[in-house]
Amino acid sequence: MICFASFPATSDASGSYGTTRHHPDVEDDVRMDLDEDDFEEGVQRLTVPGESITSSHAFMRGHGTYVDDEEVIASVAGTVERVNKLITVRAVRSRYNPEVGDLVVGRITEVQPRRWKVDANSRQDAVLMLSSVNLPGGVQRRKLESDELQMRTFFEEGDLLVAEVQAFFADGAMSLHTRSLRYGKLRNGQLVTVPPILIRRLKSHFVSLPCGVDLILGLNGYIWVSKHVKQSDQEGEEGFDAEAVYSNKNDEIDDATRAAIARVSNIIKVLASHFVPLTDAVLLEAYEWAVDQENSVKDLLADETGENLVASIGLGIRP
Template structure:
């Protein structure tokens, strides 16, 4: 990995921690590839051969320099840098969280925010309906689409086989509309690809959903087999406090650049409780530094907490 040019930058404590985490990630990339770079690194190339400058590169005084941190990639004549904070790219079979935006011009589908370079499309025919009856959709169903999903509603779905039209599926009972919780947004690279997405924190009665597109759901555990059925019972104050504390733990870890796993999230949650840190104070710089010095580990041995991971 190349050396950063001599530039003096003044950073506050939180920025220093984030910079250290980014450098650690680059070092880990260097162990598997010799193409990892930081800003202002020089990319060697043959001046006699034609090439195309791609994302993250700039030609300065005959030298090809990087403008972002990441990994250098070559595709034929194209040279570009894949950044650490690249936008999420849907892959077939991915479990994702969606935020409803509006009904598309073609009335049989919803346009949803996928936290990607483009919106996704959730067809009415691909949605698990409230009555759990799978039938041919009618014009009446299309007119009632806004009664099924309201603006900013959150839906758990799966990326379908046809990626060109951004098709999404929410037919299974484990997918569908989510209630009684909060949606958080983080950089997608902070969530590792895994076979475990749905976590039930039994001791708190909380559901935690970690998915690859950078949306995270923290909400009250639902026992209904039909995710479209709404339980009118009010969330207890204790459960609400747990949801907010876990949410702030995720925000702190995201700011520090930690890979988000169930174990690390719960360790941060427990640390705030153990030190009697108020929920709103968790977002202050003091707790950020405290969390870093607490040596939270990304690769954590199986948690001793009473937590069940659900596929």
């Protein structure tokens, strides 16, 4: 029940450091010698920190780069992006960079006058104003002093919520809103965290898997895995049901659904550890493969199973 293993050896890996390995799709692009006019659309270039990108005479340095000896040099590992004469490097691993309209999953860290502070995996805590949540008793109701006094009945410290990025403050912190019936407090499931870059922008970030599991893919890398709730139930009878929206109580969840939630969570963890971008199609394929294999839920986390899983959906960086 307890098993010990050794740390992965670093010495035998050193042999392969001499040659750089790339994803097969980009191999040709990487081999291309990059001149000043090589920053074409659709060509992805990967950098390592300290790698020279281009001359500083022709281009301006942006985020993720610095200038040394008249050259623009990458300061992070990531992909090179260019807007006119501005060169930036988008880091592979970083905190979440919010954009207006993004769907995020966050956790309340603090309750302040007329606002909540929300941890959304960004550099600063996000802000959720009392005026940007749906209050009980009518969507268009004005907020009252009594609402300010009972803010903890809506959200309290530790609560998870799904929201949309509404705007930015002057200091770069994002302001969220939950003024939709699909947004609000989260129940009936568990949270999985992945690097934010792995979440692709999709048509809808509310994914429903046929195994009775709902997913909310927050663009900040927080993924909420929960029991499937029917669309009609979710929105309540008269459009808005404050009891249900701000409830802390879970519904009845049967064992099969719990197992499915655990399995989906493990699949997400495996895909994230292999650095596979997550989309609904990928997750669905991976789930079907996992069910076909008839493995137990915890076997999924074994290294070998994980590799087979990633190989089966034909993704990932092949060694």
